[in-house]
Amino acid sequence: MTTVTDGAALDAAELRRRVAGFVAEHDPAATPQQEFLAARFDAGLAWVHFPEGAGGLGAPRSLQPVVDEEFERLGAAPTGREGLVIGLGMAAPTILAFGTPEQRERFLKPLYTGEEVWCQLFSEPGAGSDLAALGTRAVPDGDSWVVNGQKVWTSLAHEARWGILVTRTDPDVPKHKGMTYFICDMHAEGVEVRPLRQITGEAEFNEVYLTDVRIPDAHRLGAAGEGWKVAQTTLMNERVAIGGHADPREGGLIGVVADIWRDRPELRTPGSHDALLRLWVEAEAARLTKERLRQQLAIGQPGPEGSAAKYAFSRLNQEISGLEVELLGQEGLTYDDWTFRRPEGVNFTKRGAGFHYLRSKGNSIEGGTTEILRNIIAERILGLPGEIRVDKDVAWKDLPK
């Protein structure tokens, strides 16, 4: 097997060589995916910027796309990983940054292979944009903690083995200071997952009720009281999650509407032509912007454009889907399916226009509202002065709720 200590410099060529060697030794066609990925983890080719022994090689982060592309080129890219986004994108970097050696050893590998699904227990009914106001209480009891509270907008909670959880452990200090971060066993007694029906009719997300849930102190991530700092690491990684591939022109919803326009001349009106062209131009500009960001990441120079990409796409999706419903006229009065159910994967473009219109309303709320993203751009990128804060020095328990 390719070892991680054969002395060659870790550049792109060396990594390609290692991937080729690895694939030669582990026939992807004949090896079950989990087994293949476990071996890939052991070879340090899971996420090469992680340290040796934790699925990586201590290589620059910018080389990971080289590895992913090489696996793909050799027909060995893993499939069906959509349900692992929280684990791979958020839990893993947080465990790497704050986890004990035991925690890394226990959690990273099954997270990577897909054996264990993760979810994120952050938002609460009373703590949305102001996440630091959260009130789920964790009280120490011997060598464990007892947790009570409610989380919301938890995707994958019904499939998850583990959740990353932020709690209030000290209500007597200002809100950012009294939090603690845990890994929560979703199979533990007192964890109740309920589907949360959304405006599309279905339930992609859940509410999670935590009633006297016992979490061992060994599953604390970071120090008690440092939960905010740990959560920041998680959220930072949420925003850099961006694909390694260029999207094709008309690859998104604009392509759906453009095809309707091409296929259905009877629907065309001058006003909708103008609207379509304006949106086509904006969609292409957004696509090129994302491509530029991808190129920056590929050379290890992430730009601040990342925080803007999501914002731009959410607005575009909303406008394009609004046009789609209207363009369809009489057909736009119908809806494909209001059934209350859990969707199987998110296959956005396969659903009808009404679904596109309604689902895209969530795009400007989930993962940071448009209003918060604008604040972030204005304050962190443009350097404009922050909001006047009335909650910074007040104990959490004294804040208006």
Added chain:
Amino acid sequence: MSEADLLYTEIEEELRASVRALLADRCPAESVLARVETDEVADLELAKELAGLGATGLPVPEELGGAGASWREASVVAEELGRAAAPVPFLGGAVLSAAALLEAGGAGGEVLSGIADGTSIAALAVPLGTPPGAGYPSAVRAEGGLLTGAVPGVVDALAADVLLVPAAGPDGPALYRVEAADAARTAVVSLDLTRPLADLALDGAPGTLLASGADAERALRTALSTGAALLAAEQLGVAEWALSTTVDYLKTRTQFGRPVGSFQALKHRLADLWVSVSQARAVVRAAASTAGTGGAEAELNASLAQAFVSGVAVKAAEEAVQLHGGIGFTWEHPAHLYLKRAKSDAIALGTADRHRLALAALVDLAPA
């Protein structure tokens, strides 16, 4: 379709730094404000210094005295000229004329050398508002090598010593070289104070044939399309100036006991503008990468750039005026130079609407 490199190379960044340093030294806002009040708006000394840096001959082949680089590098120069609202005859000469001559080949080499080394300034004799897809002009007629006709609103014609004149010749479209001294040139009072326009009148002016028929048509179309791509870079520079100047101002201006830039209503507007400007940069880079290649992808990217960046530059300049408050409405503050440049640029080489229509044809989205 493989994706173009949308980043800036080290060489491009070095070029940007040297152009920016020259403009900071020779073209600060106060001197532009003073110059637009004179009869000599175009700064020909500055134009020579730009040529001295190699900034006017980037896509010109080395054997003609150019840098043998591409429109990508020229696009970086255009960004900086836009950021400074520099009154130099770059668009008419180093962009439109050079692009036409590079496509036409042959006898135009001498003019290209002059553009590259700064000894010559050329202008392309079409109204500045002409979009790339317009029909070949017939306002000027050529008979026996003599040209007669009128062309309104030609950019950089006053500063030019050479005119490239599209004309209807005896055998159809033709592109001629005419000495500027042989044409009557009348200055136009232009909306953009920093970009002089002139009406041209030719009355039997002797011309040298550079290209005819399909070659002439292709040369003009490529020139206008390349011009559209490079103009978008200039517009990006205008937008960047407007955004950064406004952000800086809102950090220092206080009202109601706090910096104006701490009000969320203003922060969100500037955040939106920043998003638009970063998108404009990606679009401009894409257009610069395909400029001059003459294919459908070049035309698509150029029209995309005009359709998108025109609005961004105008919005940025308008926001600069509004968010500066009273001072932004004065003659003494440079914001108006950029507003006038932005609005004029949005019309130059075709409005956004015309470019959207061109895109509709290119991507098979026929009108209703």
